[in-house]
Amino acid sequence: MAALPILRFPDPRLHTVAKPVDCFDEPLRQLVRDMAETMYTAPGIGLAATQVDVHQQVIVIDTSDAHNRLQVFINPEIISASTDAKVYEEGCLSVPGIYEEVERPDRVRVRAFDEHGREFTYDAEGLMAVCLQHEMDHLKGRVFVQYLSRLKQTRIRSRMLKQDREVA
Ligand code: QAP
Numbered sequence: 713m714a715a716l717p718i719l720r721f722p723d724p725r726l727h728t729v730a731k732p733v734d735c736f737d738e739p740l741r742q743l744v745r746d747m748a749e750t751m752y753t754a755p756g757i758g759l760a761a762t763q764v765d766v767h768q769q770v771i772v773i774d775t776s777d778a779h780n781r782l783q784v785f786i787n788p789e790i791i792s793a794s795t796d797a798k799v800y801e802e803g804c805l806s807v808p809g810i811y812e813e814v815e816r817p818d819r820v821r822v823r824a825f826d827e828h829g830r831e832f833t834y835d836a837e838g839l840m841a842v843c844l845q846h847e848m849d850h851l852k853g854r855v856f857v858q859y860l861s862r863l864k865q866t867r868i869r870s871r872m873l874k875q876d877r878e879v880a
């Protein structure tokens with residue numbers, strides 16, 4: 713297993729649209745293990761393959777307190793969403809140190825596959841619903857920062873570029 717490097721906003725590769733997985737093989741399961749290790753090491757509660765520069769529709773999530781409930785979503789699709797929305801303060805491993813409020817549907821029903829190619833549906837609400845929608849956005853090349861005002865986006869972009877210069 714290996715923790716992979718995480719792309720940081722505003723890296724343009726974060727805007728790549730991921731392709732569906734068509735082969736549920738051992739390399740895919742290795743990617744899932746590496747993504748899980750990357751997420752747990754960070755630590756974070758969700759990671760999309762896009763964030764480790766792999767442009768396939770793969771997501772790992774663990775919102776449990778003990779960090780022992782890994783959930784894998786491959787080729788996820790939202791089949792229904794509640795009309796009522798909720799605001800949640802989101803963060804992202806690709807935008808470290810930035811937390812901003814985003815409004816999204818409160819509940820979503822998702823159809824996806826696990827790493828063995830078994831299809832399932834999943835009803836998510838609360839933090840899990842936020843996390844799933846946030847990670848599915850990554851697979852479409854969308855970062856949560858893009859929901860914010862132009863002014864906030866510009867400020868976050870310069871703060872991130874400044875951080876990059878200080879680390880380099
Ligand atoms: C996405 O985010 C998410 O800024 C997952 O310095 C966020 O795991 C879903 C993290 C909020 C639902 C609600 C962020 C770690 C982790 C940081 C994460 C940081 C270190 C974010």
Ligand code: CO
Pocket residue numbers: 803804805806846847850
């Ligand atoms: Co994110």
